[in-house]
Amino acid sequence: MFKKENNLAGYIFISPWLIGFLLLTLWPITQSLYLSFTNYSMLDVGAPTWLGTDNYVKILTDDSTFTKSLTVTFLFVLVSVPLKLFFSLMVAMALVKSLRGMNVYRTAIYFPSLIGGSIAVAALWRNMFGADGYINHVLSWIGIEGTAWISNPDTALGTLILLNTWQFGSTMVIFLAGLKQIPGELYESASVDGAGRIRKFFSITLPMLSPVMFFNLVLGIIGSFQMFTAAFIITNGGPVNSTYMYALFLYEKAFKHYQMGYASALAWILLVIVALLTLINFVASRYWVFYESDGGKTK
């Protein structure tokens, strides 16, 4: 389009984002790195006191809550991300067909996801999975004696994972968009060659969908590491820290105990973990993500 450079205009248009990036992202990141090497409570008038690597040493060698919280978070990510991907792909495949009334189905299925992240749904969940809640009543009909799902350390995390999976809508919609872009001729010619449904799924759908799968996977992992509201409202990290998600741990360190330096070190450890996982994902993607060679799709 504009072949010659439009430096002034370009920077004018992106300036809102650029200013925001410099002031509200880049500056805080460097501040956070600095604070992570200090002891700072914000409540004191004094400046942060330099500690060197003390915060990191303490977190990594002498903080059992950190270990617990990280374990819980990893478990959550490890189970809920694949579950959600699998589930949303299956639903998307069911919804991609053009059937009469499909919009109604899509609405009903998407609706829980629309409101799912809200505190309102967390409250609903807390009630339904309570010891004397709705779920246990239904189970008692079929002769199963339910447990107090939320106050039992063995099942509490499971209820959060279930809630997370119930909100599969945005992932599903992205799959749906991806499915719609797979050219129908591919399936037709596969049919001519005598390929069955399962063969088509593994030889056409999955490879063609792999860039979308990759996108959902990367963002899903990053998002799950930051899960906060449900853990805060439904279980508040308990029982016995079995749902003490990393974001909740960090929040309490920073804004309940006002250990801002320590919390910043926790944030940087999180950043390193997420960055490493994302990097691994990108490297691994070379082996399984399929991009059309004609350059039609780059992401």
Next chain:
Amino acid sequence: MKTFRSKVLPHILLIAFSLLMIYPVIWWVGASLKPAAELSLPTIWPSDPMWENYSNGWNYSNQHSFGRFFANTLLMELGNVVGGVITAALVAYGFGRLNFKLRGMWFAILLLTMMLPTQVTIVPQYILFNNFGFTDSYVPLVLPHFFGGGAFFIFLLVQFIRGLPRDLDEAAKIDGASVYGIFFRIILPLIKPALVTVGIFTFIWSWDDFFGQLLYLSSVSKFTVGLGLRMFIDQFDVQWGQLLAMSLLSVMPSALIFMFAQKYFVEGIATTGLKG
């Protein structure tokens, strides 16, 4: 048999699955009218609907009613949506159509910020806003929307703009339009549907952004609906009927928008999201 498998069976499965997904929501409607004793029963409708769950819940806090919380949240949302839409349109045009030095680098950084865990910036941001005396106000919640806080939306819109045919731009350019003229007269009208999608998602996501509200708002007079709901949960003896009633009301704005703008959801993401 063949027609059954291809015509009827999919509908049966889809109806069953839709019901399964939406069932908790339907149950929720009934539960909001139930007395405490009936709450855990799987029955949908209470034997004697307790409409006072709504009136009592509405005035649960003796300082401010939920009317206040709704007004607060809507006011905040007005800022968020206006800021989010304007910023996304401007920035996306810059990245999508203009050619300037370091564009590639900045765009890569924009994509990277989408992956940045908010925890990394939250502590210094809080200190920053606190130093300016902005805590316990809507400034820390609204301001980022005016400064490209919705990196994801900018990204979607850039993809959308790149997918638009360039003939119109070229024609306008030959007619002597400047880059600004092209933005206002050509691009802006074309991206209107995508901007509606951005506005809707900004609204719904910031309605649910409980973490930010929890962090920055402390006086009850400034509470959002989400924080109002939390007041119920903090109690030892939770008033579940009232809480579920108010919770249900709290998702109504998002639900209504969803009903009226349904096509923008699936189609919006489908067309903006993943091409190019």
